[in-house]
Amino acid sequence: MQPYWSTHFMLPGQQHAQAQAVSEALEHAREGIAELAGCESFEVVFTGGGTEANNLAILGVLSDQPVGHVLYSCLEHESVLGPLERLTRLGWEIEPVPCGANGIIDTVKVDQMIRPDTRLMCLQAANAVVGTIQPVRQVADICHSRGVVLHSDATQVFGKMPIDVTQLRADTVSISGHKFYGPKGSGALYVRRGLKLAAITYGEPREMGLRPGAENIPGCVGLGAAAMLAQRCCVDAADKLAEMRDKMIEDLRQQVPGGITVLCEAAERLPNTLAIELPADTSRLQESARQLAISTPQSSSPPDEMTRVLRSIGRSEQQACRTMRISLGWTTSSEQLSRAVKLIAAAYDGR
Amino acid sequence: MQPYWSTHFMLPGQQHAQAQAVSEALEHAREGIAELAGCESFEVVFTGGGTEANNLAILGVLSDQPVGHVLYSCLEHESVLGPLERLTRLGWEIEPVPCGANGIIDTVKVDQMIRPDTRLMCLQAANAVVGTIQPVRQVADICHSRGVVLHSDATQVFGKMPIDVTQLRADTVSISGHKFYGPKGSGALYVRRGLKLAAITYGEPREMGLRPGAENIPGCVGLGAAAMLAQRCCVDAADKLAEMRDKMIEDLRQQVPGGITVLCEAAERLPNTLAIELPADTSRLQESARQLAISTPQSSSPPDEMTRVLRSIGRSEQQACRTMRISLGWTTSSEQLSRAVKLIAAAYDGR
Known part of the structure; x- marks a missing residue:
């Protein structure tokens, strides 16, 4: 440029x-x-x-x-x-x-x-x-x-x-x-x-x-x-992202007390976008793991995209409050994801 | 950035x-x-x-x-x-x-x-x-x-x-x-x-x-x-541009055989924008001085901005064909302008 x-x-x-x-x-x-x-x-x-x-x-x-x-x-x-x-x-x-x-x-x-x-x-x-x-x-x-x-x-x-x-x-x-x-x-x-x-x-x-x-x-x-x-690398990158995403899901399932739900898990999905329901409100995560850059729904009027989408797929307001969205990028490393999983797990420890 | x-x-x-x-x-x-x-x-x-x-x-x-x-x-x-x-x-x-x-x-x-x-x-x-x-x-x-x-x-x-x-x-x-x-x-x-x-x-x-x-x-x-x-330099830059523009006009008047007309010369004008009528068609200039980056009107339908403006101020189609627009910038040097004047003068020499 x-x-x-x-x-x-x-x-x-x-x-x-x-x-x-x-x-x-x-x-x-x-x-x-x-x-x-x-x-x-x-x-x-x-x-x-x-x-x-x-x-x-x-x-x-x-x-x-x-x-x-x-x-x-x-x-x-x-x-x-x-x-x-x-x-x-x-x-x-x-x-x-x-x-x-x-x-x-x-x-x-x-x-x-x-x-x-x-x-x-x-x-x-x-x-x-x-x-x-x-x-x-x-x-x-x-x-x-x-x-x-x-x-x-x-x-x-x-x-x-x-x-x-x-x-x-x-x-x-x-x-x-x-x-x-x-x-x-x-x-x-x-x-x-x-x-x-x-x-x-x-x-x-x-x-x-x-x-x-x-x-x-x-x-x-x-x-x-x-x-x-x-054009040159998106196929490889997508494969790698899907692998990292799946590993993250597995780790979250094992480490988060109370377990997690991956939304729309059975559907064909993007390799880099992940919406996860946690055992309790995400405010807990925002308090104890502020260094995590994740998205949570803003249900204030007008509701944001995340709120609208969660409602459209039939999630309740209570479930929405427990939901976070994670995006992976080409530069995201496995180490970063492991660290993120640990931070999320720790936030819900002793719930 | x-x-x-x-x-x-x-x-x-x-x-x-x-x-x-x-x-x-x-x-x-x-x-x-x-x-x-x-x-x-x-x-x-x-x-x-x-x-x-x-x-x-x-x-x-x-x-x-x-x-x-x-x-x-x-x-x-x-x-x-x-x-x-x-x-x-x-x-x-x-x-x-x-x-x-x-x-x-x-x-x-x-x-x-x-x-x-x-x-x-x-x-x-x-x-x-x-x-x-x-x-x-x-x-x-x-x-x-x-x-x-x-x-x-x-x-x-x-x-x-x-x-x-x-x-x-x-x-x-x-x-x-x-x-x-x-x-x-x-x-x-x-x-x-x-x-x-x-x-x-x-x-x-x-x-x-x-x-x-x-x-x-x-x-x-x-x-x-x-x-x-x-904010810091536009006043100084404008003064310098006006000075260079006036020198260019003076040089063109002296050196272009047949002389030039500066359009709207009596009006208060931008220091960097100059429309000049030459003694003959600007196609001559475009042939002999291709290294000059100047604007000339495109009267094809729809007419371009330059054509419209020249018509609005009462110039004839013949006059428009003899008109070029020159823009000066902060990095334009006196030497460049002298060279441009020489190229323009040479194009109309022996008309």
């Missing part, structure tokens, strides 16, 4: 020869993302992050369509719910598709809930809280057979596990840079060729007319580099 | 103690911008750049208002015209305020053109092509006396000349990072305290509810650092 702040400070599309090098770097980055996504580079639009990508997909697809009905999974992130709530103010009807206790969306329900005026379905590729991988392909096939566009927020999956948008068959797929070691403030949207999509901000036509304004060149270059890195 | 990609990778608002350092860096950056802008830090909203800031100001201010009338100067950038054109599709009426041959907007016309249903006026702080500084303060006073909100795109001025938003009296002011040596993909919007403004993208509430999504922390930190640097 460094050269694009200093020597190559031009913007693509400018007239001078120096701008050409910048255009090439941008297109190279786009190709890196396209390769990891399994699409053509002209199907990749750079955005300022996953939130903007979700907004662009949802509001951009429905922009010029008559008011109608939208389905979304009950497990979606705020950046999907936000634009959907915006749509309700414009007269759209939005309706959540429930999921089972296994944290996976019910495909039969999707089929039942589609109406003649349903124009869009939103289904994340995987859940950020419990890690469950969603049946995007099956839902895409159902949607397409009924003339419904499918948007998939893949920010939790892209760069962490192999993903092929042509297999996934979603019409739009959101990508977030900082979720797989790319720079913050970077993201992209896969837009299937031929899909009608309008920009949601306006100005100089850039990014195939879908996103105006000077490109964040270092950010795009960094995102492309992260994609190329993930 | 560097630490915020590596050690301090947390996001502000996360629960763990490590996120606190990131929150503090973000707020420090915000204070740097507020100090240069002469406002309170809670009046600064980070965006992904100047284009997003203009979109947020225009669409955000008018979001919940009944359809009406908007005025804008005929000299505005595409990122102001874009959201305005969007408004016309929603039933709004938009109307350009003309400017004189001096490249300055006619304040009397603003007063005459305001209608009872006028809700917004857009007036840039300075023009990107001819460099003219606009009477934002006078227009703001006119607007406010008639109940109209004033948005000012200050991307050409902020960081280059001292600017004080309380003196400017605009309700919203756009800032672009890469226009004053901040990172690409960074920008901000000043939002006057008490002004009603809605977000234009939706998700997790961040940036005082006006801009969702994970903040581009390194970008914000870089923007803040650029503002702090500009």
Whole structure:
């Protein structure tokens, strides 16, 4: 990224020869993302992050369509719910598709809930809280057979596990840079060729007319580099993460007095995301093991993503208070996990 | 910016103690911008750049208002015209305020053109092509006396000349990072305290509810650092640039056979932006002096900003074809300018 702040400070599309090098770097980055996504580079639009990508997909697809009905999974992130709530103010009807206790969306329900005026379905590729991988392909096939566009927020999956948008068959797929070691403030949207999509901000036509304004060149270059890195190592990294995760679960089961419950354990899950129910309230953990950086639900109004997801899979408020989410990263070591297990076990010792 | 990609990778608002350092860096950056802008830090909203800031100001201010009338100067950038054109599709009426041959907007016309249903006026702080500084303060006073909100795109001025938003009296002011040596993909919007403004993208509430999504922390930190640097040296730098610009004009007048015309020369102008009319078509310059990085108008449809501005100040198509824009920067040397003058003079020698 460094050269694009200093020597190559031009913007693509400018007239001078120096701008050409910048255009090439941008297109190279786009190709890196396209390769990891399994699409053509002209199907990749750079955005300022996953939130903007979700907004662009949802509001951009429905922009010029008559008011109608939208389905979304009950497990979606705020950046999907936000634009959907915006749509309700414009007269759209939005309706959540429930999921089972296994944290996976019910495909039969999707089929039942589609109406003649349903124009869009939103289904994340995987859940950020419990890690469950969603049946995007099956839902895409159902949607397409009924003339419904499918948007998939893949920010939790892209760069962490192999993903092929042509297999996934979603019409739009959101990508977030900082979720797989790319720079913050970077993201992209896969837009299937031929899909009608309008920009949601306006100005100089850039990014195939879908996103105006000077490109964040270092950010795009960094995102492309992260994609190329993930392309090389995400399979190995995912295997290693799954192994470490399973070892952690085993250790927690053995060492935590009272035992633990892994949420949605039977479902296919992300290798790095783990939601665990402890024998007692997590406040105990936050008091005695402050050096642990874990997530716990914030049920204050509006409830956070974790609270919403736990409710959707049927956990009670009491159970939610005992739940923590752990994320592993490429740099997480077995030693760190052993230490974390010890800290958690100690917190619940003598309960 | 560097630490915020590596050690301090947390996001502000996360629960763990490590996120606190990131929150503090973000707020420090915000204070740097507020100090240069002469406002309170809670009046600064980070965006992904100047284009997003203009979109947020225009669409955000008018979001919940009944359809009406908007005025804008005929000299505005595409990122102001874009959201305005969007408004016309929603039933709004938009109307350009003309400017004189001096490249300055006619304040009397603003007063005459305001209608009872006028809700917004857009007036840039300075023009990107001819460099003219606009009477934002006078227009703001006119607007406010008639109940109209004033948005000012200050991307050409902020960081280059001292600017004080309380003196400017605009309700919203756009800032672009890469226009004053901040990172690409960074920008901000000043939002006057008490002004009603809605977000234009939706998700997790961040940036005082006006801009969702994970903040581009390194970008914000870089923007803040650029503002702090500009705070220290922009007055001196502006003086030096004005001196170099005047010397360049003098040299061009003496050395270019047939002489040159400086557009809007009598008006108060930015010290770094210069539009010059040459004795013959600039294609000659582009052939014989390709190493010069200058801008020339692109009159193809839609016409570019330079073409639009030259038309607005009454230049003919023939005159536009003879016009180039030169920008000076903090690192531009007198030697570079002398060399540029020689190249330009040589291109027109023996015409």
